[in-house]
Amino acid sequence: MRVNLADVELPDGRHLNHYLIRLRPVALATAVNEANEVLLLWRHRFITDSWGWELAAGVVEDGEDIETAAAREMLEETGWRPGPLQHLLTVEPSNGLTDARHFVYWSEEAEYVGHPEDDFESDRREWVPLKTVPDMVARGEVPASNMAAALLMLHHLRLG
Numbered sequence: 001m002r003v004n005l006a007d008v009e010l011p012d013g014r015h016l017n018h019y020l021i022r023l024r025p026v027a028l029a030t031a032v033n034e035a036n037e038v039l040l041l042w043r044h045r046f047i048t049d050s051w052g053w054e055l056a057a058g059v060v061e062d063g064e065d066i067e068t069a070a071a072r073e074m075l076e077e078t079g080w081r082p083g084p085l086q087h088l089l090t091v092e093p094s095n096g097l098t099d100a101r102h103f104v105y106w107s108e109e110a111e112y113v114g115h116p117e118d119d120f121e122s123d124r125r126e127w128v129p130l131k132t133v134p135d136m137v138a139r140g141e142v143p144a145s146n147m148a149a150a151l152l153m154l155h156h157l158r159l160g
Contacts, residue, residue: 023100027069028057028150031082031110036130036158038151039078039110041122045143052143053128053136055104055150070105078125079116083109089153093146104150130155 002022009015031039040053056077060069067085075081085105092101116125133142133155142148 019097021098021100023098025060025066026057026100026102026146027060027066027073028055028102028104028146029070029074029082029085029106030055030150030154031074031080031107032130032154032158033108033110033127035127037127038130038133038154039074039080040126040128041077042124042126043122048143050143051123052147053141053151054122054144054147057102057146060103066103067105070103074110075113075116076118077116077121079112079114079119080110080125081113082107083111088150088157091146091149093144102146104146104153106150106154130158 004020004022006018006020007015008018033039041056042051043054044051056074058069058073058077060066067087070085071082082105085107088104088106090101090103092099094100128136133151136142137148137152142151
């Protein structure tokens with residue numbers, strides 16, 4: 001992470017100083033099974049002191065392909081290896097402050113290979129019915145905007 005102070009020129013020619021945070025890309029992945037259940041993690045975020053459903057996610061390592069990073073994160077955090085990944089969407093979760101880009105992938109199949117290596121990152125991992133996603137988002141059970149966007153898009157694609 002790098003914090004910079006930028007000299008921004010507005011359309012009318014005025015200038016202002018604006019802080020910006022430079023971040024590495026983030027890769028996210030999940031799977032949807034034949035029963036239209038989506039693989040999610042129930043986890044706590046200490047910064048906001050909130051619990052919520054999320055997709056497996058993590059920073060793309062230097063020199064790593066984004067899709068490869070998404071598959072790696074899903075395996076490390078859930079214990080499930082995704083089948084062929086499809087790009088779902090790319091979002092900029094806070095483009096007024098950061099240059100972060102989150103790349104979301106999904107698969108129609110996954111193979112359980114064992115207990116997750118990074119099990120400390122979530123309290124539990126579950127296959128959640130995709131039909132419940134809009135209500136979960138409305139109740140605030142998916143507090144992260146990138147996760148809500150991805151899950152609502154999957155709901156639309158599979159059940160819409």
